[in-house]
Amino acid sequence: MSVTLKILAKKASVSPATVSLALHDDPRVAAATRKRVQKLARRLDYVPSNLGRALQAKRSRLVGYLSGNVTASFYNDILQGIVDTLSPAGYGLLVATVGDEADGLRQLAMFREKCVDGIIISDYKPALLTEVLKLTESGLPVVGASMESPHSDIPSVVIDNPRGGEMAAEHLLALGHERLAYCFGSRSSQPRYQGCLRATARHGVAEPPLCATRDALRRLLETPQPPTAIVAFSDLHALDVKHAAESLGLAIPRDLSVVGFDDLWFAALPEFQLTTVRQPKRRIGELAAGMLVNRMRGGAVASQKLQPEIITRNSTAAPPIRE
Amino acid sequence: MSVTLKILAKKASVSPATVSLALHDDPRVAAATRKRVQKLARRLDYVPSNLGRALQAKRSRLVGYLSGNVTASFYNDILQGIVDTLSPAGYGLLVATVGDEADGLRQLAMFREKCVDGIIISDYKPALLTEVLKLTESGLPVVGASMESPHSDIPSVVIDNPRGGEMAAEHLLALGHERLAYCFGSRSSQPRYQGCLRATARHGVAEPPLCATRDALRRLLETPQPPTAIVAFSDLHALDVKHAAESLGLAIPRDLSVVGFDDLWFAALPEFQLTTVRQPKRRIGELAAGMLVNRMRGGAVASQKLQPEIITRNSTAAPPIRE
DNA sequence: CTGAAAGCGCTTACAG
């Protein structure tokens, strides 16, 4: 707080209006006065308060980011991308993480109260959707980062998830696998699973079952005709699969191939060498933030769909030879 | 933005002042009026603007967090702890990450401009320190999270780093190791290294060399009398050590024991089973945020030093038998 | 070229 426009004006013996104009380098104020005021401002270490400015301008230059648990690597990368692009654009980033729905609603209320100019959202529960829609209808720009909304008012940056699932399955089919399974289904994983189905159907291979839990997977692996390859919803799930398989005495990729999703940092470690479908996480954050900035500046923006990429490492191989 | 106090006042046919008081449940306004106003506010979905409120109250209820790259797991956990404790206290969290020093200074300026009530800082370069000190001197509360400041104006929450290094070394000495080394020295790792020295000195064992780089470690391992155990600055560095050792044909822990630091999530995976010195990362974030809240409310706070804890897993064992 | 005024959305004395 400390030194304000008013104080500065007094010290410079001009009116607050003149100071304001001078600091904005407005040609309407004499060059000499301008320089004098600017110099004094620097000397007194004057920082204009966003509070006054925002109130008057009716924009806060604040953006809210509603993310899942920031502890997971996936959101971190997105967050970093957002921070990196918002900051040079002059925006501050309010970060909130949503536990349950009530929590998410509270965070959204906080964003409103803080008068954010826009919101980026990465993870929301259905109940949040209605609330978010109300916000967009009242004119608040919202964009989704790695989160598709059925609603066109919420443009988003996402990868082509079905295509990602398809790529994973195709990689395995090309290696000769004929019995796939998909690990750890949840509503949000459907698009990737659908992609797998597309690939298996095209190749005339049996529809991969969708295991809901680790136990279900274990049971499936102990079946007389177990799958020879797994498509996992994420790299973390792929680790789970690996560990479940190993606990049954199966080796990866000799006895079972596993494809992950995301390409988190650890996937490349020698201990894992995980074949995976890479998402450009940081880029997603950057693009979403960039879109939001454009919208906040009054521009029109359209959703972007990014292409995933398969990274082949050593968790996949040809299926074991049938005896 | 949308509906304001003024509008609300008009619709309720009372003065703005009355609305303000009513919404704060002030007994000075008649119970009937109070209820009526509150109901209307709810019906119109009125959210008081923090901008007006903050300007008047001279506090923004905003806190800035200056962290390192949020991509690293260590800071995430701290961030999560901060978010979780600040939010219920009614504060919004501005997150900025610092790349180089110029960047950090810019972020600090942004915090000032946004009128944050306080700052939490996890990672700063020397140049930032002077700037931060200026801020504290002007009355802005600042606390360090996992970052010690030589300055008493900046209370902090840190673990006892020398003790952590000591615990790591003691664990190895107890297993019978007599030739230790410390991996990947940098100024910031000194306290932990000092702790190692304390332990080795007490046990009358040779002072562990401090390897600056992976190459230095490799050279050391190819020496006729190589170390049998390594204390690593962090779990990530421990992975580096493991990989360097493995590339020389050494197995962990048979040929070389390794102790990490932090206990990041992956340390517990079966692939690593990393013995490590655990830091209560989330707790550090929570405590730092709690301290800041207290300070912002005018309370006095003192630095807190947390105790690390050694987690014994399978990356350490007795030294190989000497032939 | 510069200043006085009004106003952004709120709150808090002060009258009445």
Added chain:
DNA sequence: CTGAAAGCGCTTACAG
């Protein structure tokens, strides 16, 4: 019990 006024720190027409 309620309202008119002043002010938080800024900006933007409008006078002069």
